[in-house]
Amino acid sequence: MKYLDEFRNPQHARQLLKAIRQRATRCWRIMDVCGGQTHNLLRNGIEQSLEGVIELIHGPGCPVCVTPAEVIDQAIELAGQPGICLMTFADMLRVPGTKTSLQAARAHGHQVRMSYSPLDAVKYAREHSDVDVVFLAVGFETTAPATALAVKQARQLRLNNFSLLTSHVRVLPAMRQIAFSPECCIDGFLAAGHVCTVTGYAEYAELAQQSGLPILITGFEPLDLLQGIRTAVDLLEQGQIDVINEYSRAVKEEGNPAANQLLTDVFEVVDQSWRGLGVLPASGLGLRKDWEEFDARHRYRLAMNASHSETKCRSGEVLQGRLKPGDCAEFGVRCHPGHPLGAPMVSSEGTCAAYYQYYSLRSDHRSSISE
Ligand code: SF4
Incomplete structure (x- = not known):
């Protein structure tokens, strides 16, 4: 198939649904890791069409959702300081911190701007030398290379009014946390295809073998998702534990070497706090010491306080x-x-x-x- 529409073909989707229904002898519980997959499973009626056949369970792959409240608090604190402009993605503006959101803080006079990318924030800093721009950088390995590129560009341009408040996360440790939890309730994973375009999937084999959960590298279009589910059902029915790449048009086992090099140049693996999950070992990407001058926590001496918000959110x-x-x-x-x-x-x-x-x-x- 060459064109996107072909990955949305209703007739092929019906054939895949039929095959899944025929092959599944029990209701397997399959977790899609990525929020984009979750939305497409629901938007296209796939989850609803497989009710009673496959239970689709949705995982931690929404970068905005996993950004902890204490990072939002730090962003709000910075945005309230004279001369600082806090920039971030639109979705981040309404995410609650411990007490309030960036959007509410902006309504009270804090300097907060929406940005489409970290490179936009570099451009804004270059054009506004009288403002200290802090970019709140969140996301998985898919967005982290753009952050790395931005900080490299800032150094190249000798910008001293640009820094990063980072909360980048890694998918694999979160999958491990779920797979080895005593409360693990899944039979297999649909892994996030776009993350694997960067990271590859060589590391997934160990997780699959140790956990006994098959892992399907899966894309985002309806046929991608159905194909991933069908192969997962095939493996589960045969009792096979394997990692299979069902998104080969975008993902190679070794990932994207150029993007990985950017990550290695700028970031190191750190323990990271996730909203609702706590601190997961080696699950984050923090700026290396070499890039400390661009680290807003270092520049503004921010302390990371644990969140103590009273919330009914589960x-x-x-x-x-x-x-x-x-x-x-x-x-x-x-x-x-x-x-x-x-x-x-x-x-x-x-x-x-x-x-x-x-x-x-x-x-x-x-x-x-x-x-
Ligand atoms: S309060 Fe409940 S419905 Fe609302 S975001 Fe939290 S878990 Fe979801």
């Missing part, structure tokens, strides 16, 4: 696939996209937002691809 359980959004007492009652109580309802990749947006549409979508 995002930690949602992010580990232990709670369906509809089983949260706040879902659709006090928590909805217009008034989110937690990050998974804010983000365009959040599981709670996906259920809120698409669950009521499920009968329409089901008719588009199912028999």
Whole structure:
């Protein structure tokens, strides 16, 4: 197949759905790791069409959702200091910190600007030498190379009014946390294809063998997702534990060497706090000592305080696939996209937002691809 539309072909989708229904002898529980996959599974009616056949469980792959409240607090603290402009992605503005969000802080006069990329923030810093620009950089290995590129560009341009507040995370340690949790409730993973375009998937073999969970590297279009599920069902039915690349048009086993080199040049692996999951060993990317001059925590002497917010949000359980959004007492009652109580309802990749947006549409979508 050459064109995107072909990966959305309803007839082929129906054939794959039929094959999955025929092959599954029990209701396997398969976790999609990435928030983009979650949205596409629901938007295209795949989850709804497989109800009772496959239980799709949604994982921790929404970068906005996993950014801890204490990082938002630090961003707000910086944005309130004279002469500092805090820039970040649009989705981050409404994510709650311990007490408030960047959007609310902006309404109270803090300097907060939306940015499409860290390179935009470098450009803004270059054009506004009277302002200290701090870019709040979040995301998995997919977005971290752009952050690395931005800081390299800032050094090349000799910018002394640009720095980074980083909260970059790594997928594999989070998958390990879920796979080896005593409460693990899944039979296999659909791994995030876009992360694997950068990292490759050589490291996944050990996780699959140690955990006994097959891992399918999966893309984002409806046929990609259905193909990943079908192969997962095949492996599970045969009792095989393996890592299979079902996104070969984008992913190579070794990943993207240029992007990986950027990550190695700028970042080192660090322990990282995740919203709702706590600190996971070796699960983050922090700036290397060589790049300390661009580290906002170093430049502004920020301390990382543990979050003590009282919240009814159960995002930690949602992010580990232990709670369906509809089983949260706040879902659709006090928590909805217009008034989110937690990050998974804010983000365009959040599981709670996906259920809120698409669950009521499920009968329409089901008719588009199912028999
Ligand atoms: S529905 Fe709202 S309160 Fe409940 S887990 Fe999701 S984001 Fe948190």
